[in-house]
Amino acid sequence: MTRVLVVEDDRELGELLVRAFGNAGYTTDLAGDGQAGLHRALTRGYDLLILDRGLPAIEGLDLLARLRRSGVQAPALMLTALGTVADRVAGLDGGAEDYVVKPFDLDELLARVRVLLRRPPAPAGHVIAVGTAEFDLITRTVHAEDGTATTLSGRESDLLRLFAEHPSRVFSRREITARVFPESGTDTLADTYVHYLRRKLGAAVVTTVRGTGYRLGRL
Structure with missing residues (x-):
């Protein structure tokens, strides 16, 4: 229940x-x-x-x-x-x-x-790599190589998880909205949360593929 x-x-x-x-x-x-x-x-x-x-x-x-x-x-x-x-x-x-x-x-x-x-639970192996950093899905914290720890909001975490679990894939704004913000009637939330991730983790964490969408960058 x-x-x-x-x-x-x-x-x-x-x-x-x-x-x-x-x-x-x-x-x-x-x-x-x-x-x-x-x-x-x-x-x-x-x-x-x-x-x-x-x-x-x-x-x-x-x-x-x-x-x-x-x-x-x-x-x-x-x-x-x-x-x-x-x-x-x-x-x-x-x-x-x-x-x-x-x-x-x-x-x-x-x-x-x-x-x-409906959000998926964190897997048993709940720490995944994001470039040279480690992303803890339970605490929603990114641990950088230099020891810096950055905690993400729930939606930021969902978006980074999407990219990190498919590191070579390019996601369109529509795909991101369907997977991370399904209740939204607009694709602009994808752009907004990419901005939030870049603000917290650095501009290189998400790469813009012009005319197509976004993919995981590097830390």
């Missing part, structure tokens, strides 16, 4: 989400503040976390950071009224796999949840 934790201080909204996820077949718990969410996530096993950002006791991004440091790797979706580009980037860079702004469409939210739950 798929288990979902919703951390939301708006009780009416939280109960609506619990009912919606229950109707979709998920076992769902509700926590009303960040401290309660932290306790539940650390003491019970969940397959997905739905987190507000403006939470009492522990703010949503701080909550997610504490959970990641404690080894909780369940995918997280930020569900919040903070919707500027800077807010979205902060949420994704802070470790969230997806970011949905309130008010939202419930059917779209459920679709995004299904996408996150």
Whole structure:
């Protein structure tokens, strides 16, 4: 049974989400503040976390950071009224796999949840090579040859994994969207996340093949 934790201080909204996820077949718990969410996530096993950002006791991004440091790797979706580009980037860079702004469409939210739950688990050999670096799929951390460690967001990790598992293949923007961002109606997310990877790991990590798409570069 798929288990979902919703951390939301708006009780009416939280109960609506619990009912919606229950109707979709998920076992769902509700926590009303960040401290309660932290306790539940650390003491019970969940397959997905739905987190507000403006939470009492522990703010949503701080909550997610504490959970990641404690080894909780369940995918997280930020569900919040903070919707500027800077807010979205902060949420994704802070470790969230997806970011949905309130008010939202419930059917779209459920679709995004299904996408996150379909993400492949890290394989038994969860460290793969990216050029001269090592990429840990569980911690989503790239360890460079010089000892530098860089942690990626969920979507950045998914994109780098796609390239790293097919190092000689060129992926079109449409292929990247279908594999990494299937809920998106536009191919521009491929360009955006290639930019994010280059910003974190260096411009050479992804090579642009003019007129075709992208492939793994080097570190």
